[in-house]
Amino acid sequence: MIFLGLFTAYLTFRSVTPVWPPAGTPELELWLPGVNTIILIASSFVIHKADVAIKKNDVAGLRTWFLATALMGATFLAGQAYEYFHLEFGLTTNLFASTFYVLTGFHGLHVAFGLILIAAVWWRSRKEGHYSSDRHFGVEAAELYWHFVDVVWILLFFLLYLL
Amino acid sequence: MTILRTEQTLMQSSTTNLAKTANHDYLATEKTIAAHAAEHHDYRIVGLLVFLLAEG
Numbered sequence: 001m002i003f004l005g006l007f008t009a010y011l012t013f014r015s016v017t018p019v020w021p022p023a024g025t026p027e028l029e030l031w032l033p034g035v036n037t038i039i040l041i042a043s044s045f046v047i048h049k050a051d052v053a054i055k056k057n058d059v060a061g062l063r064t065w066f067l068a069t070a071l072m073g074a075t076f077l078a079g080q081a082y083e084y085f086h087l088e089f090g091l092t093t094n095l096f097a098s099t100f101y102v103l104t105g106f107h108g109l110h111v112a113f114g115l116i117l118i119a120a121v122w123w124r125s126r127k128e129g130h131y132s133s134d135r136h137f138g139v140e141a142a143e144l145y146w147h148f149v150d151v152v153w154i155l156l157f158f159l160l161y162l163l
Numbered sequence: 164m165t166i167l168r169t170e171q172t173l174m175q176s177s178t179t180n181l182a183k184t185a186n187h188d189y190l191a192t193e194k195t196i197a198a199h200a201a202e203h204h205d206y207r208i209v210g211l212l213v214f215l216l217a218e219g
């Protein structure tokens with residue numbers, strides 16, 4: 001409901017503003033967020049490999065794939081931070097800028113929280129027997145959350161960068 | 164996870180006492196229920212889905 005509310009607000013602002021983004025707003029670069037999008041989508045497949053691994057009792061596989069997912073997530077955040085530092089508009093420049101930072105920033109917080117979840121599962125998996133083929137709810141929960149973050153980003157990317 | 168463990172501890176405690184006072188094999192029954200709960204973590208998935216719905 002939170003993201004839905006933010007998307008609705010963005011679309012409402014967009015529909016009632018004659019020119020969108022407002023005149024004078026610097027154009028957004030596409031290459032960096034595009035690469036970031038590919039990384040995040042790919043990370044969803046990578047984290048699924050971890051789920052497949054643990055269902056075969058392959059804890060080493062689980063740890064490897066979770067580590068790879070975490071690295072991809074961290075790369076995404078680093079890319080977003082780089083974009084923030086190089087954007088030619090700030091939080092209060094205009095309505096588009098404000099909604100842009102709120103949407104991407106809120107999503108970035110979710111990615112950061114996802115990284116904490118992944119790190120927690122990775123840390124707990126070091127103990128032998130903590131996760132197994134028939135006992136791995138933590139793995140599934142982290143994976144589901146990560147897919148959610150991924151889907152939200154796809155919608156966000158489409159709305160902010162392509163539409 | 165903690166809730167599940169607490170439930171299992173309570174179940175084991177209560178069934179031990181019951182098994183002492185009755186002929187019925189409560190322990191086996193409760194163990195079956197606990198195993199089922201551990202195996203089918205439906206309520207946790209539901210909780211997570213509700214959380215994600217609230218977020219999304």
